Amino acid sequence: GEVHGEAGGKLIETLGVGDVIGDRGFFFTGNSGCRATAIAQTYTECIIISPDIVAMLEQEEPKHAARFYRGLATAIAVRLYHALANMYAQDPGRAAAATRK
Numbered sequence: 001g002e003v004h005g006e007a008g009g010k011l012i013e014t015l016g017v018g019d020v021i022g023d024r025g026f027f028f029t030g031n032s033g034c035r036a037t038a039i040a041q042t043y044t045e046c047i048i049i050s051p052d053i054v055a056m057l058e059q060e061e062p063k064h065a066a067r068f069y070r071g072l073a074t075a076i077a078v079r080l081y082h083a084l085a086n087m088y089a090q091d092p093g094r095a096a097a098a099t100r101k
Contacts (some may be wrong), residue, residue, distance in 0.1 A: 001044030007036040013079075014041075020075040021046075026054060027072075 003021065005013040015021060021038050058065040088094055 002041040003044055004039045004041055005036045006039060012036060020072065023072045023075050026051070026069070 001017070003015040003019070004011055005015060005021065015038070054065065054068065057068065
């Protein structure tokens with residue numbers, strides 16, 4: 001399916017098959033609150049993974065928990081890569097300035 005991620009009434013990303021929503025929430029403690037809303041645009045099936053399930057995985061299967069976190073970190077890194085590529089494509093001067101620092 002296709003899912004729109006929105007924040008403040010604005011579209012911030014379009015997600016599809018295999019994409020992850022809410023991934024950063026596993027790396028922050030406390031109640032940081034929801035930063036975006038996910039709205040299905042087409043028929044969508046989701047898997048919801050609660051923090052309790054991840055805590056149980058950490059206790060009972062630490063190697064699998066490490067793979068889970070590595071997968072989340074990879075998803076975040078890919079999203080960051082694409083966001084930076086888009087930002088630099090829109091403003092090449094930013095890329096040059098960033099590499100000089």
